[in-house]
Amino acid sequence: MVKDAKKVLRKIKNAGAIFIGEYCPAAVGDYIGGTSHVIPTNGNTRFSSPLGAYDFLKRSSVTFYSxxxxxxxxxxxxxxxxxxxxxxxxxxxxxxxxxxxxxx
Structure with missing residues (x-):
């Protein structure tokens, strides 16, 4: 915890989950806060995001060339x-x- 969490938040470049404020422990994110506790580890947040609902959606790429x-x-x-x-x-x-x- 830090004194001005919102100010510090702007400086964070890579994080899987960020809990702000003295009343926001990791348990909030894990159980009821909506953020995923399935987060990248070993520095992988540089190129990867936490698991979310969008990871279970199927999408396709479409290309057209004349x-x-x-x-x-x-x-x-x-x-x-x-x-x-x-x-x-x-x-x-x-x-x-x-x-x-x-x-x-």
Whole structure:
């Protein structure tokens, strides 16, 4: 506990759970306060957050590229996939432009 917890709070960069005030022990967070006691340890709060309801939601990423957009990026994808030796990635782009007039 500190004298001016709100002032100190602004200086905290990485923490899984922060309990402010003399009437807010960790037990409040663990049992009734709503914060999760399942928090990252070993300094992992630099890149990870406490367990929350959002961790149980399923989400998907959606990407759409037009023919023109893929044509513009084709060379970059070919270069990167060649470097990473992911030749199926390279083929997946090239197959969409099998007909040479499509490449222009």
């Amino acid at each position: 023919k023109d957009a893929l044509r513009k990026e084709k060379k970059f994808i070919e270069i990167l996939s060649e470097f990473e030796k992911l030749f199926a990635h390279q083929s997946s782009v090239r197959l969409r432009f099998k007909n040479m007039k499509d490449i222009k």
